[in-house]
Amino acid sequence: MALAMPVLNLPAQTAFRDSVELDPIVVTASNTPKALKDAPVVTRLITLHDIKITDATNIQDMLTQEIPGLEFGFAMTQETTLNMSGFGGSSVLFLVDGERMAGETMDNVDYSRMNLDNVGRIEIVKGASSALYGSNAVGGVVNIISRENLEPWTANANSRYNTFGHEWRNGASFSFNTERWNSQTSFQHTKIDPVDLPKAHTSEEIALELMKKAQGLPYDESVLNDDSNLSRLYGQTTYNVKERLTWRATDQLTLIGRGGYFFRTSERDTYDYHFNAYSAGLKGRYAWDHARHLELSYAYDQYDKANFMPDGTRTHDHDYSNQQHVVHALYHHPFGKNNLLLGADYLHDYLTTYQFIDNTSHSQDNIDGYVQFDWNITDQFNIVGSARYDYFSASSLKALTGRLAVVYKLPVFTLRANYASGFRAPTLKEMYMHFDMGSMGYWIIGNPDLEPEKSHNFNVALERQNRIRHSGILNGVYNFTLMGYCNIFDKRITTIDYDYEGQESALYWNEDGVNVWGVDISMGHYFDWGLTLKLNYSWMHETGNVYFSQFNQPRTHSMTWRIGYAHRFSRHYALDAALSGRSQGKPQSGRTDVDQGYIIWKLMLQHHLWSGINVNTAIDNLFNYKPKAYYYSSPITTGTSFSIGLSVDLDKKL
Secondary structure, three states, rough: OOOOOOOOOHHHHHHHHHHHOOOEEEEOOOOOOEEEHHOOOOEEEEEHHHHHHHHOOOOHHHHHOOOEEEEEOOOOHHEHHHHHHOOEEEHHEEEEEEOOOOOOOOEEOOOHEEEOEEEEEEEEEEEEOHHHHHHOOOOOOEEEEOOOOOOOOEEEEEEEEEOOOHHEEEEEEEEEEOOOOOEEEEEEEEOOOOOOOOOOOOHHHHHHHHHHOOOOOOOOOHHHHHOOOEEEOOEEEEEEEEEEEEEEEEOOOOEEEEEEEEEEEEOOOOOOEEEEEEEHHHHEEEEOOOOEEEEEEEEEEEEEEEEEOOOHHHHHHHHEEEEEEEEEEEEEOOOOOOOEEEEEEEEEEEEEOOOHHOEEEEEEEEEEEEEEEEEEEOOOOOEEEEEEEEEOOOOOOOEEEEEEEEEEEOOOOEEEEEEEEEEEOOHHOOOHHHEOOOOOOOOEEEOOOOOEEEEEEEEEEEEEEEEEEEEEEEEEEEEEEEEEEEEEEOOOOEEEEEEOOEEEEEEEEEEEEEEEEEEEEEEEEEEEEOOEEEEEEEEEEEEEEOOOOOOOOOOEEEEEEEEEEEEEEOOOOOEEEEEEEEEEEEEEOOOOOOOOOEEEEEOOOOOOOOOOEEEEEEEOOOOOOOOOOOOOOEEEEOOOOOEEEEEEEHHHHH
């Protein structure tokens, strides 16, 4: 678990005390607000300070720097793929304020849609969470939660330049807050040029290894078998606009409306990919009192893809359009210290693409209902039980999932034990796809008879938090979390070799499962005089049909760390510095000949000047690491890169 960190426009000591005296509130683990120390399962919290100090552009950048056991790579056409604790992107559910997103490419959502403007925190729950969130929450949930500014008004303009790909990021945000109204508006634009990746080995190096081999001397086979998958990173441009408006109509009734537009273009060799996304939603919350309330919401999300030739013509009449309509109801009812949660959802999923026969469309409806009871037996002993039933119309599939979590607080430690089941229903693409990939006679064939993926997650966690006091004054906090887990994953949806009309092809199929064993360790030490020490380690081992992908491989060992220092030197200058790193061990399979693991360091400095002016500087890949070969899951770096950014809070200047 993570503690809230200081806000550096205050002296470090005062900010430290303000942050650690209050327990952060999280919602993802139980779908209801709970103090982090009381959450029924271990929840990793990325705070607002973490987001600011990393200066990340989107969720991919953020998670890479913070979460061990998680790695992004490239799929075909350089779309992003994910591996988190042995699960691919299709088995990890990403939410924005609890809402799903439409669209996928290579089984992953478009992570670049999730920029971090006006994001207050990110919550990560590893392991199955289908009892609360349904399909896709087989391996975990990542929930990005918006920030609601409480100041009368705020305005920010920011810009950052990175030498890698000559990347420019420009953004602006505005908010206002009255007794009844709160508005959050943000805009972000990014542009990165194409990057030619250096060849892994020169002709002289290859000639030398050939000579060694001819003479019977030891030689490096990886040099002779250099088949780097990547030689050029495509350039891309994004635009992202978001609005969130809250109206407190009465003391009991609150209405929240939101809308957003996203556009991304990826510059390919022969044509450009265009991606568009439209989102909107309306939520109403009626509270009889602090604990008893009802939520009703409607959400719409659409994600489109299209290919354009250099002359502006489209390669197909319509490429891909996925639309989702979600109606959601949630009711909280207290029974003394205990709480009952009742929920139901209706999801209409529509997809049209030229990859279906005759460019047709398919749709399906998902109806579910769930219940959760939070039983606080004593102040030290808490049991949370959940159950959910789902029905999918297109495949007539039914799924029953559950979770049982126990929290016991000892004087020194907190113990958590959890069992949860998860599932993922086959997507419309997996059921109905019929596509000649690359027009080469290699067909990808859907299978309407697919069964849902299933998982059983067991984990046990030991946590300790110690508040260090001197003469009755809080001057430090130490926390430690050790979690062991086992995921039993069955009916995994993949493709198998298939003979289609005499052509070698691939058919979507359920295969035997994977067993994932792992240990996560998280520790941190926070001092009131500004020093922060954080370390996160993950060990993972898979047995059975190991999650295999040519794009991204699970690694046995991974680690992230950060040494931070915050200090106000004068009225007009404060420094927030962080030296962070990530280490990835050797993958369990795949390109083990060239991928022996790696360590990458990053130095970040935030200079807080006068009032509301912040200058961010960073040196990424501090020690100039370069991979032996560039392939789908290698770190995409050509060596050390530099960035500088400026952020101005106009409300503080004015």
